Amino acid sequence: MSFENLNLHPLILKAIIDSGYTSPTPVQEQAIPELLAGHDIMASAQTGTGKTAAFMLPALHRLATPSAVHSRGPRVLVLTPTRELALQVSEAAAKYGKHLSRVRVVSILGGMPYPLQNKLLSQPVDILVATPGRLIDHIQRGRIDFSRLEMLVLDEADRMLDMGFIDDVERIASATPATRQTLLFSATLDSAINNVAARLLKSPKRIQIATQQAKLDNIEQRLHYVDDISHKNRLLDHLLRDMALKQAIVFTATKRDADTLADNLSAQGHEAAALHGDMNQRDRTRTLTKLRGGGLRVLVATDVAARGIDVAGITHVINFDLPKFAEDYVHRIGRTGRAGASGIAVSFASGKDGINLKKIERFTGQRITSHEVPGLEPRFKPRVGAGGASRSTPSVAHKRSRTWSNDSPRHTSSANSANGNWDDSRSRSPGAGRGDTWGNTRGGARGNSGGNTRSNSFGNSGAASPYSRTK
Numbered sequence: 143m144s145f146e147n148l149n150l151h152p153l154i155l156k157a158i159i160d161s162g163y164t165s166p167t168p169v170q171e172q173a174i175p176e177l178l179a180g181h182d183i184m185a186s187a188q189t190g191t192g193k194t195a196a197f198m199l200p201a202l203h204r205l206a207t208p209s210a211v212h213s214r215g216p217r218v219l220v221l222t223p224t225r226e227l228a229l230q231v232s233e234a235a236a237k238y239g240k241h242l243s244r245v246r247v248v249s250i251l252g253g254m255p256y257p258l259q260n261k262l263l264s265q266p267v268d269i270l271v272a273t274p275g276r277l278i279d280h281i282q283r284g285r286i287d288f289s290r291l292e293m294l295v296l297d298e299a300d301r302m303l304d305m306g307f308i309d310d311v312e313r314i315a316s317a318t319p320a321t322r323q324t325l326l327f328s329a330t331l332d333s334a335i336n337n338v339a340a341r342l343l344k345s346p347k348r349i350q351i352a353t354q355q356a357k358l359d360n361i362e363q364r365l366h367y368v369d370d371i372s373h374k375n376r377l378l379d380h381l382l383r384d385m386a387l388k389q390a391i392v393f394t395a396t397k398r399d400a401d402t403l404a405d406n407l408s409a410q411g412h413e414a415a416a417l418h419g420d421m422n423q424r425d426r427t428r429t430l431t432k433l434r435g436g437g438l439r440v441l442v443a444t445d446v447a448a449r450g451i452d453v454a455g456i457t458h459v460i461n462f463d464l465p466k467f468a469e470d471y472v473h474r475i476g477r478t479g480r481a482g483a484s485g486i487a488v489s490f491a492s493g494k495d496g497i498n499l500k501k502i503e504r505f506t507g508q509r510i511t512s513h514e515v516p517g518l519e520p521r522f523k524p525r526v527g528a529g530g531a532s533r534s535t536p537s538v539a540h541k542r543s544r545t546w547s548n549d550s551p552r553h554t555s556s557a558n559s560a561n562g563n564w565d566d567s568r569s570r571s572p573g574a575g576r577g578d579t580w581g582n583t584r585g586g587a588r589g590n591s592g593g594n595t596r597s598n599s600f601g602n603s604g605a606a607s608p609y610s611r612t613k
């Protein structure tokens with residue numbers, strides 16, 4: 143399916159093309175037609191699946207037609223559990239609505255001064271993105287007119303439930319017109335979420351996007367903190383000398399690094415070869431045939447080259463460089479643990495990889511536990527909680543005990559609270575930046591954030607799309 147088939151407004155389609163998207167993601171493909179037809183939906187889809195566009199594109203499509211109701215109040219309200227998610231949503235609204243004229247996006251988040259928010263709310267608003275606690279305050283003070291509200295989006299409803307916001311959400315919903323279209327997005331659609339949906343949605347269409355979790359259950363995920371490239375090389379050499387490693391794919395960030403690393407490994411006596419998009423088809427096929435036949439123990443590859451490799455003998459995947467996109471992490475580690483076998487996925491991370499790690503953990507819903515190899519311990523020690531507790535990996539003959547925890551990082555685990563990126567909308571963070579920096583620079587749609595703006599929010603803001611890239 144292509145975006146053209148979805149019948150979205152041409153100016154929205156133009157923004158999609160500008161974003162470099164070539165085709166809708168599964169949640170977009172399923173949700174957009176239902177939403178354009180006016181149905182309520184409840185969808186199980188996590189961050190990274192393209193869910194923001196799945197609701198924002200139909201929301202903007204509505205806004206392309208003027209409202210019949212005369213009011214300054216929002217026509218679309220998006221409720222999110224965290225400030226960071228709210229800012230991501232506001233940014234997406236500005237990005238996809240940039241060719242539409244006069245789409246005004248306002249964020250109302252906890253932890254910012256009321257006077258600025260009051261000012262933002264005194265002007266016309268099209269899309270209001272808010273965390274529930276602060277929005278309730280404004281509703282109680284009579285500052286929001288919901289008379290022309292057409293669409294209510296509950297983003298990450300399960301987290302709002304976990305964080306105790308659901309009463310606020312229901313109170314907000316009851317302040318909006320019963321004629322509204324309601325959308326609920328959640329990582330899982332369990333009974334608690336079903337109860338919320340039963341109260342707030344009308345005959346919703348259910349959309350289930352397969353979670354990544356199930357696919358990873360037979361893969362043990364490990365993390366090694368690394369100081370520098372030489373530390374990485376020594377650790378890699380150590381891991382590759384493990385007799386339990388039958389075959390491995392080592393991922394690098396660039397094609398050139400793949401070549402260099404494969405050459406270095408060969409020079410160290412490993413049976414290694416590179417695979418990447420700059421190689422001609424004949425060489426690629428030859429390398430893959432060798433891998434399949436067991437004549438190659440270590441394949442050094444880039445993301446795109448390794449997509450779809452299905453070789454049962456791959457016992458280990460090693461992320462020499464972490465992927466930029468959480469989705470790529472799942473693709474990468476899925477190269478091991480094929481056909482019901484178990485596998486080990488090892489990731490190297492340095493101090494600057496913290497945000498990426500969080501994105502990955504959030505996407506998979508799993509914690510990656512850090513390990514240390516005696517004699518190769520990192521000098522750099524992450525803060526407690528980042529990547530979980532440290533464990534020692536016995537040299538060479540390691541045990542295949544299950545070391546990672548199933549604690550989902552979306553709950554208030556130490557991994558989250560250590561960084562502060564997962565604050566709920568009610569927390570006050572005096573050090574956080576403030577201002578209205580979002581969206582204003584992006585063409586026609588103006589985004590005004592009344593909340594804390596952090597440069598290191600976990601969103602993919604501004605990043606290239608994980609679905610349309612070629613390497």
Ligand code: AMP
Nearest residue numbers: 163167189190191192193194602607609
């Ligand atoms: P989300 O799940 O909404 O957080 O989106 C994850 C990432 O996917 C964001 O960086 C989006 O810009 C990107 N994205 C959303 N839809 C598409 C698409 N159809 N094609 C490529 N990238 C997309």
